[in-house]
């Protein structure tokens with residue numbers, strides 16, 4: 312029988328499948344069901360830095376006046392339920408910990424290293440097992456260099472890891488100039504894991520209405536390839552664990568990411584599309600694949616297809632279709 316257990320950011324997981332932070336991880340019944348269906352760990356829906364900093368309307372107004380947030384962001388807040396998002400979140404984490412026994416990670420969505428860092432300590436006090444920081448600001452200002460944009464990631468990593476003993480993961484995007492260099496440097500801070508990659512809300516608009524609409528909220532299996540490439544390139548080069556994220560919709564995709572070098576795999580859209588029972592299905596697919604291929608433990612094959620270990624490292628560098636598809 313294959314042993315599916317693994318370690319991720321120092322935590323022992325019964326298998327590498329982590330339920331990603333989303334609307335599916337913001338109520339206790341869903342989380343308990345994910346645990347019952349076999350999930351290795353759960354990342355709780357993020358609390359936003361803005362929510363932590365701005366406990367009252369006047370704080371928000373001040374932030375808006377100083378240009379810190381846009382009017383659209385203001386519309387996002389439901390003021391009536393905002394009375395105390397902080398204590399609600401902390402209370403919820405404590406409840407989840409009491410009612411489950413798999414590792415539970417809190418999540419903070421942040422864009423600065425100011426004003427909210429103490430909150431990490433309060434999260435730690437709830438007894439959760441780890442903290443994932445979802446950090447991203449669009450590098451859309453042409454007057455700012457990559458270094459200027461990226462400094463905040465290092466500031467956040469340093470300040471939060473100084474504040475807590477909890478293992479800290481950073482969930483990042485791929486809009487960075489020298490991506491490999493940036494992620495290797497980030498992995499050399501005291502963070503314990505990189506989550507590659509976050510999937511962002513992208514704007515779209517109708518050509519007749521000229522109204523903005525959200526583009527697809529859920530990923531497709533085809534979106535696996537970006538994170539697969541970068542997990543494979545960075546495996547063995549970064550100084551922390553990697554969790555693969557985006558486009559993992561079934562057990563085979565999970566196997567691929569582990570072969571590429573991920574220590575764990577996060578998934579979300581597949582549960583929105585296929586229900587929570589997909590959890591059990593994915594884990595069974597992983598187990599069947601291990602049995603069919605004679606692997607007794609996860610570490611027996613982790614990273615086998617990483618760029619450093621594969622017979623064909625150039626495959627991950629190839630970006631043009633010239634050779635294979637010139638007849639199409």
Ligand SMILES: Cc1cc2nc3c(=O)[nH]c(=O)nc-3n(C[C@H](O)[C@H](O)[C@H](O)COP(=O)(O)O)c2cc1C
Nearest residue numbers: 331332333334356357445510530557558578579580
């Ligand atoms: C409805 C929805 C809500 C999400 N909320 C969060 C969130 O609060 N924090 C976060 O870090 N990621 C959030 N995500 C992103 C997911 O955690 C995940 O990174 C992304 O969906 C890519 O994984 P997937 O391809 O398995 O869906 C959300 C995704 C969806 C679809």
